[in-house]
Amino acid sequence: ETAVFQTPNYHVTQVGNEVSFNCKQTLGHDTMYWYKQDSKKLLKIMFSYNNKQLIVNETVPRRFSPQSSDKAHLNLRIKSVEPEDSAVYLCASSPRGDTLYFGAGTRLSVL
Amino acid sequence: QQQVRQSPQSLTVWEGGTTVLTCSYEDSTFNYFPWYQQFPGEGPALLISILSVSDKKEDGRFTTFFNKREKKLSLHIIDSQPGDSATYFCAAANSGTYQRFGTGTKLQVVP
Numbered sequence: 444e445t446a447v448f449q450t451p452n453y454h455v456t457q458v459g460n461e462v463s464f465n466c467k468q469t470l471g472h473d474t475m476y477w478y479k480q481d482s483k484k485l486l487k488i489m490f491s492y493n494n495k496q497l498i499v500n501e502t503v504p505r506r507f508s509p510q511s512s513d514k515a516h517l518n519l520r521i522k523s524v525e526p527e528d529s530a531v532y533l534c535a536s537s538p539r540g541d542t543l544y545f546g547a548g549t550r551l552s553v554l
Numbered sequence: 555q556q557q558v559r560q561s562p563q564s565l566t567v568w569e570g571g572t573t574v575l576t577c578s579y580e581d582s583t584f585n586y587f588p589w590y591q592q593f594p595g596e597g598p599a600l601l602i603s604i605l606s607v608s609d610k611k612e613d614g615r616f617t618t619f620f621n622k623r624e625k626k627l628s629l630h631i632i633d634s635q636p637g638d639s640a641t642y643f644c645a646a647a648n649s650g651t652y653q654r655f656g657t658g659t660k661l662q663v664v665p
Contacts, residue, residue, distance in 0.1 A: 447597070476652065478655075484592075484641055484658045484660075485657060485658070486598070486643065486655040486658075487655075488652045488653075488654075491652050499651075533597050533598075535597070540647070540651070540652075541586055541603070541647075542588065542600050542603065543588075543600070543653060544600075545596075545598050546597050547595065547596055547597050548596075548597050
C-alpha cells in the first residue's frame with residue numbers, strides 16, 4: 444500500500460530548464476528525505492527535513508533546493524538541469540530516523 | 555567515499571538455494587542496519603533490520619547476521635524463490651542521522 448506519493452513518474456527535459464518534483468506522505472512521519480539513485484543504482488542522500496527544518500544537506504549543487512510547506516510535503520526543485528542530473532529521485536519518510544518508507548521515484552532524463 | 559561496502563555486485567542462484575549477501579562498514583558509531591529490497595520501477599522497501607546490540611535476526615526465510623568486532627553484516631535467504639529476484643541494499647545509521655546505503659546486489663533466482 445503506497446503511502447509516499449511522488450509526481451511525476453517520469454520527466455524529460457533539456458539542459459538549462461527548471462524542473463520541480465513533488466512528494467507527499469500520508470504516514471504522519473516527522474522526517475522526509477530526498478535520495479538520488481544513479482544509473483548504477485547507487486543511493487545518495489540529498490536532503491533531509493524534520494518538521495520543516497533542514498537537518499541534512501549533503502554537498503549537492505546549489506541548483507538543487509528542497510521546498511516544504513508542511514511536514515507531509517517535501518518537493519525538490521532543480522533550477523537549471525545538467526546532463527549529470529539524469530537519475531531517479533526517491534522521496535522517503537521516516538517516523539524516528541529508522542525505517543525509511545520510499546516512494547516509487549521520479550525518473551529524470553536530461554537531453 | 556563509500557562508507558558502506560556491499561558484495562557481490564550481482565548474483566545468480568538456483569531456485570531453492572541459499573543466497574548470501576555481505577556488507578562492511580567503517581564508522582563504529584553506526585548502530586542500526588536495515589536491509590532493503592528494490593524491484594524495478596519501485597522504491598526500496600524494508601526487508602529486515604538489526605540493531606548493533608544483536609548478532610542475529612530472523613524473519614521467515616530471511617536472516618541477517620551482525621558482527622560488531624569485524625564491522626560486517628550479512629543477509630541470508632534460504633529456499634530462494636524467483637520472486638526474490640530484486641536488488642538488495644544494506645544500509646547503516648546511528649541515532650538521528652541519515653542512512654548510508656551500500657552499493658547494492660542484483661539478485662537473480664533462476665527456476
